[in-house]
Amino acid sequence: MFGIYLKRELSRRKKAALVIAMGLALGIALVITVNSVSAGMTQAQDEVLKSLYGLGTDMTVTKAQSAPKAGSSQGPRFQFDAKSSSKASQSSDRVMTQGGQALKSSLVQQVAAQKGVASAVGALSLNVTKVDGSFTQGKAQSSGSGGQQGGPGGSGGAQPQVQGGGANFNVNSYSVAGVDVANQALGPLATMKITSGKTFTSAQTDAKVAVVSKSYAKEKKYKVGSAFKISGTKYTVIGIATPDSGESSTDVYLPLKQAQSLGDAKNKVTTIYVKATDSKQIATVKKTIQSNISGTTVTTSSDLASTVSGSLSTASDLATTVGKWLSIAVLAAAFLVAALLTSSAVSRRVREFGTLKALGWPSRRVTRQVVGESVVNGLIGGGLGIALGLAAACTVTAISPKLTAQLGSTGGGGMGGSPGGGPGGGGPGQQAKNTVEIALSAPVSVTTIALAVGLAVAGGLIAGAMGGWRASRMRPADALRSVS
Template sequence: MFGIYLKRELGRRKKAALVIALGLALGIALVITVDSVSAGMAQAQDKVLKSLYGLGTDMTVTKARTAPAAGGSGGRDFSFDAKSGGSSTQSSDRVTTQGGQTLKSALVTEIAAEKGVASAVGALSLNVTKVDGSFTQGTAKSSGGGTGGPGGGTGSTGRPQVQGGGANFDVNSYSVVGVDVAHQGLGPLSAMKITSGRTFASAQTGAKAAVVSASYAKEKKYKVGSTFKVSGTKVTVIGVATPDSGESDTDVFVPLKVAQTLGDAKNQVTTVYVKATDSQRISAVKKAITADIPGTTVTTSADLASTVSGSLSTASDLATSVGTWLSVAVLAAAFLVAALLTSSAVSRRVREFGTLKALGWPSRNVTRQVVGESMVNGLIGGALGIALGVGAAWAVTAISPKLTAQPGSTGGAGGMGGGPGGGGPGQQASRNTMEIALSAPVSLTTIALAVGLAVTGGLIAGAMGGWRASRMRPADALRSVS
């Protein structure tokens, strides 16, 4: 009986039911769209962090470089062995550690033993500055026209002058990172995908082999099997890799032991990459490492995320603040309109509900009738809202608008945790602008939220209308008869 009467009354009031359902649908659709776009923002930000930190990395440990001693410039110098003759080719490699002060390799084991740490690996960041070129010796000539060597001309009456000569040098700087080949799932190489050749075998701890980034390989025309020298050490390219997103801040990857030999940094690392056992323990692990190993800088993914700027950051802020509050406002307005329309519809049904009460319907049955109608309207609105929200999210994914992200500096050692490739992302990645395609994934949680909002909207509208209907008396119906 209840179902038949409910169906008949809804059929009689199709327009009113559709208005209430559409109001709820718009609010629910906006919530789904904002929630999906926010999830897409989080995924885009994760891509940026993975390209800087590496997959599975929760934090990095570094140590700030000390200031140069008083009177020292802290700059770089090059020494050449002078050779006699008219022309002499010179070549020199300057290898320096970067990303902050070096740490003892033993600290990696110490950090791995900390409570809440799942694993830890060390990496050594180097900068190689290669200078190639030649000097050309000038000729000394006297003002009187006589010629002679550098010591002065014979038979001349004036001071000899050097004519000609000079130098022509090419300076090439690139980054090298030593990785723990036995634990490549954590650290700088974990954010790279091998596109040609292969990566290191776990037994190649001392192999003179290298994995180069695709951009550096293109610049130098390297391919698998190519060889080149790093500070006199000949290495062979075994693989070419591309980053999961953005651009690589590291040009060359070599085994950690090889990098330590090149940088004259035996048993030393510049960065320790740490993975926590649980994301909820990252903050506690950071405090423990900072307390147990004084002088170190611990940078978490949250610290890194706060430094990302560009349109990705701006859009994320809008989705989080403006989008969320707009969704709440629109949803509240939709609930209020649905409740007012339902209450208004009840006031126009005085004769109907009064007659039903006169025939013996208790107040609870009248309330149930109104709540039932409102729940159906809410579920219809929920279905329409899910369809509209999913459609909007699909449109965002199909268009895939491009967002830019610029990693900044946290002010730690080398910038952001002393990551790979030159003082960490704080020094090199800040010069890279990453383009990320935005998507808007709709999860089952979002669908469940939409259903919950639809039911809530129906209950709110039904509760308000049912309360008003329950207060009607049979006499009200008799007074409304003309």
């Protein structure tokens, strides 16, 4: 009886049922869209952190740069030999460590021995500034109309002047990362894929070989087998690497020992990459390292997440704040409209409900009938809302709008100003200068669908509760008064 009556009443009031269902559908669709876009923002942020922080890296250990002593100069200095040839070219490399104060390599084993640490790998970040060019000698030429040149006490003639000459130098800066070739799955090379040539072997701990990023190789026209020099040391390119996502923050990768030799940092590292045994215990492991190894700064990926800026950060803020409150406002309006329309429909059915009560229907049965109709309307609205929300999410994924992101400073490491933060670019705690471009997607999870169904049922129950309450207050006499 309940089902038959329910079907007949809904078919009689198709227009009203459709209006209620569409109101709920729009609110639910907006919730699905906002939740999906927010999930896409989180995935995009993870991609940024993975490309700049290190695949599989749960945290990094660094040490803040000490304040410079009074009167000391921290800037690079270049010295050139004086040469008689006016066209002889000059070249000099300045190699400086980046990413905070250098740490002893023995600290890597100390960090690896901490409770909750699965593995730890050290890396050395360098910045190479290359200055090359030539000086041109000027020529002395006399000016004036001649005459004797005055001697001591004389009136004197025109003095000779140097004309021409000068200097023409190019300045090129690039980043270098020293890699532990025995454990490349963690650290600077973890986010890179070798697309040409090969990576380091375990036997090349001190070999004069290099892996370069694809963008840097294109800029310098390097290929596998090409050679280049850093501070007079010749290196051979054995591989070209492409980042899994975004742009590489490091230009050149060298075996750790070679990088230590270039940077005059024997048995030193600037960043220790750490992987925890349990990703849920990262905060605990961070506290353990900080308490047992004093003077170090431990930065987790969640710490870096707050420093991601650019259009990705702006869109994320909009999705999590404006989107959330907009969804709540639309849902509240949809629930209110559904409740008012249901209550209005009940008021137009005074004769019907009064007659049913006169025939013996108890108030709870009338209320149940109204609530049942409202829940069905809510489920219909939920189905439409899920369809609209899925369509919107698929549209966002198909369009894949491009967002940019930069990794800013966390204040934990040194502010060395290297070309990039994260692996090989100076480590956490620096200002990243490279921009990562991420394609936005809008994945829809089972949890989001379940939330939509719950909202549909909740909307139906709220509308049914108001309508049922009004129907339960009707008396059979109301129906008799409306009979002509």
